[in-house]
Amino acid sequence: xxxxxxxxxxxDRRRILFALGGAAAGLTIGPRLGRAAGGELLELASRPExxxxxxxALLERLTPVDRFYIxxxxxxxxxxxxxxxxxxxxxxxxPQTFSLGxxxxxxxxxxxxxxxxxGNGRALLEPRVPGVQxxxxxxxxxxxxxxxxxxLLAAAKPxxxxxxxxxxGADRPALPSTPAFVRSMPIEKALHPDTLIATHMNGVxxxxxxxxxxxxxxxxxxxxxxxxxxxxxxxxxxxxxxxxMEKAYKFPRKPGAAxxxxxxxxxxxxxxLNVKSVIARPLEDRVVPAGEVExxxxxxxxxxxxKKVEVQLAGGPWIDAKLEGPETQYGWRIWRARLLLEKxxxxxxxxxxxxxxxxxxxxxxxxxxxxxxxxxxxxxxxEVRT
Amino acid sequence: MRGAILGLALLAGCARSEAxxxxxxxxxxxxxxxxxxxxxxxxVGKARDVLMGKCQICHSLEYVSQQRLTPQQWEAxxxxxxxxxAPIDDAExxxxxxxxxxxxxxxxxxxxxxxxxxxxxxxx
Numbered sequence: 001x002x003x004x005x006x007x008x009x010x011x012d013r014r015r016i017l018f019a020l021g022g023a024a025a026g027l028t029i030g031p032r033l034g035r036a037a038g039g040e041l042l043e044l045a046s047r048p049e050x051x052x053x054x055x056x057a058l059l060e061r062l063t064p065v066d067r068f069y070i071x072x073x074x075x076x077x078x079x080x081x082x083x084x085x086x087x088x089x090x091x092x093x094x095p096q097t098f099s100l101g102x103x104x105x106x107x108x109x110x111x112x113x114x115x116x117x118x119g120n121g122r123a124l125l126e127p128r129v130p131g132v133q134x135x136x137x138x139x140x141x142x143x144x145x146x147x148x149x150x151x152l153l154a155a156a157k158p159x160x161x162x163x164x165x166x167x168x169g170a171d172r173p174a175l176p177s178t179p180a181f182v183r184s185m186p187i188e189k190a191l192h193p194d195t196l197i198a199t200h201m202n203g204v205x206x207x208x209x210x211x212x213x214x215x216x217x218x219x220x221x222x223x224x225x226x227x228x229x230x231x232x233x234x235x236x237x238x239x240x241x242x243x244x245m246e247k248a249y250k251f252p253r254k255p256g257a258a259x260x261x262x263x264x265x266x267x268x269x270x271x272x273l274n275v276k277s278v279i280a281r282p283l284e285d286r287v288v289p290a291g292e293v294e295x296x297x298x299x300x301x302x303x304x305x306x307k308k309v310e311v312q313l314a315g316g317p318w319i320d321a322k323l324e325g326p327e328t329q330y331g332w333r334i335w336r337a338r339l340l341l342e343k344x345x346x347x348x349x350x351x352x353x354x355x356x357x358x359x360x361x362x363x364x365x366x367x368x369x370x371x372x373x374x375x376x377x378x379x380x381x382x383e384v385r386t
Numbered sequence: 387m388r389g390a391i392l393g394l395a396l397l398a399g400c401a402r403s404e405a406x407x408x409x410x411x412x413x414x415x416x417x418x419x420x421x422x423x424x425x426x427x428x429x430v431g432k433a434r435d436v437l438m439g440k441c442q443i444c445h446s447l448e449y450v451s452q453q454r455l456t457p458q459q460w461e462a463x464x465x466x467x468x469x470x471x472a473p474i475d476d477a478e479x480x481x482x483x484x485x486x487x488x489x490x491x492x493x494x495x496x497x498x499x500x501x502x503x504x505x506x507x508x509x510x
Contacts, residue, residue: 042499046425047446049505066504076507123452128492130463133452174444177471208507 039066044132048072049209052137058298059280061325061334062112063140065202070209071117071138073181073244077170077229081213086152086197090166090234093157100213103197106147111194113219113330114141114300115226116273118249121365121374127259129371136278136378141298141332144217146198150191153235158187162235165190167216169229183249184240185218185225189271194219194330197230219330220303222270222373224249245269251372258367273302275361276375277309277335277353282382290386292338295321297378300332301355309335312350314343321351341384350379424497427451433485436478443472450486454494457487 041051051070053063081100089095117138119131132138153165166184173180189195196217199205206212211228218225224244239245250267277299282288299306305327310318321337339349354360365376425447428434437447455463464472464479464486474482 039504040501041504043424043448043502044452044499045446045448051502051505052499054501070505127456128454130453130455130459132449133454173470175471177469178444179470209505212507 039064041067041070042137044134048074049076050132052134053140055136055278055280056283058137058139058278059296059334060141061331062142062202065142065204065207065210068140068142068201068210069117069138071132071223072171072209072228074171074173074178076208077172079170079208079213079229084213084231086214086230086233088152088156088233088235090236091159091162092235093159094155096152096156098152100199103147103152103199103214106151108145109148109196110143110145111196111217111219111330112141112143112328113194113217114139114273114332115223116140116276118222118224118270118372119370121376122371124374124376125258125365125367125371127367129369131371139278141300142201143203144196144198144219145200145203146196146214146217148193149195149197149216150193152197153191153233156235158235161237163187164236164239166232166234166236166240167225167227167230168232169211169215169227170231171229179243181227181244182240182242183225183227183245184236185221187235189218189221189225220272222249222273222302224270248370249372250370252368255366255368262369270372271302273300274373274375275299275301275304275306275353275355275359277306277351277361277378279349279351279378279380282349282380284380285382287383287385288341290341290344290384293341294336294338295349295351296334296336297351298332299323299335299351299353300330301353301357301359303329304355304357304359305329306333307354307356307358309337309351309353311337311339312352313339313341314347314349318352341382344384344386346381346383348379348381350377352377424448424451424500427489428485433481436474436482440473440478441467444470451490451497452499453486453490454492455487455490456492457483460486460490 042054044050044052049070049072053067053069057067084100086098117134120134120138122129122131123133123135164184165187168182171181197214198217199214201210206215214230215228216226216230249270251270252262253266253268256262277297279295279297281296282293295311299309309321309323311321312318319337321335324334352361361375361377363377365374422429427447427450428437461483464483468474468479
């Protein structure tokens with residue numbers, strides 16, 4: 001008898017034991033497990049902190065904070081909130097520093113947006129590439145609350161030549177020869193009304209692993225610009241120098257053959273996320289009873305709402321899934337569909353999202369040497385048993 | 387391969403032991419390729435000494451054991467690490483390149499990720 005435990009993403013976290021075997025498939029409700037405070041994550045590395053959300057836990061409109069993926073380049077800095085300051089300088093007519101208290105006096109706004117690591121899905125590429133081997137869970141959806149970056153920059157009076165905003169957080173490499181994590185974004189995106197210096201996620205202050213006391217939030221864009229533990233913003237006429245802007249986080253302008261090197265001159269910075277859907281239920285390699293099964297997951301795009309999600313069984317016709325919840329520009333939506341599984345044996349279920357721009361997921365991931373922006377049509381394999 | 391990674395990542399939710407899964411086939415190659423533990427991926431020996439004593443200055447060793455790289459990719463990675471300050475000499479680099487290529491190459495089976503309590507971040 002095969003027993004599989006699936007934790008349903010419901011707030012009461014009842015653990016249900018599926019007992020499958022023989023001719024009868026039955027459900028028994030197991031005892032409610034006394035859960036300690038705090039969630040669980042899949043460990044990619046304990047140091048620096050790199051953890052991804054189990055796929056089944058993605059099936060919520062807002063990812064619970066204690067199940068939200070964590071990505072870090074270096075050790076988590078210890079920050080005294082009373083002493084923390086955000087500095088804005090460089091090509092600024094009136095350089096500024098803000099304490100947390102001073103930030104709180106600006107208008108507080110909330111933006112719902114997906115945060116996704118550039119490398120989410122890297123482990124799914126062939127041939128393999130070096131880096132943290134994320135599968136599907138280096139992403140989450142949250143309501144980010146804080147201050148419009150544009151208002152802070154306005155106070156600093158950017159000079160005419162300020163074309164880029166250079167950003168650095170409080171995190172530092174362990175060794176002096178390792179480049180620090182410094183990024184920049186174009187001034188237009190920094191001034192966008194939805195770009196925030198956020199202090200809260202899903203109603204709670206940012207936990208230390210998520211950037212306490214403040215992080216940059218760049219809705220619709222890849223997570224490499226969402227710097228945690230933000231401290232220093234510098235208005236500049238050029239992009240940030242250094243490894244993490246010049247070499248890392250670049251994507252081929254014209255992707256080539258899988259496994260082929262790409263000359264640096266043919267790489268450009270990543271900006272907005274691409275359209276993506278992920279199947280959160282059923283889980284990969286699950287045994288499912290023949291009959292109707294619910295397929296569900298999440299879907300989103302960068303700076304564009306999801307228009308539709310379709311699902312496919314065993315290479316058959318694409319069927320529209322139902323999208324739930326409000327349509328937002330940067331958040332994700334849960335989608336659900338029902339499929340009739342009749343034929344016993346292994347079968348493949350796929351999901352494909354299309355956004356309002358008309359972009360859709362490709363059949364195969366766009367291979368690139370760093371393993372970024374994996375957004376191939378999602379697929380799972382399940383075994384149908386009668 | 388892709389299904390194997392996802393299946394194993396999910397199985398980690400059911401089996402939280404540190405012990406690696408029993409190899410489906412008992413071939414010597416498969417046995418050698420399994421890490422002792424993701425965070426302690428080598429048996430006692432010189433390579434382990436370097437990993438523990440030098441690579442761990444900056445990062446834990448799951449970073450190493452989750453890779454599935456060709457010998458050329460391992461050499462490039464080690465060169466990058468040395469450039470970033472890893473105190474490894476040429477002999478240690480060559481040793482690691484050989485050992486990591488054989489233990490964590492493209493054909494090495496996947497190992498489940500551990501499902502662990504969310505780090506609570508300590509006091510800010």
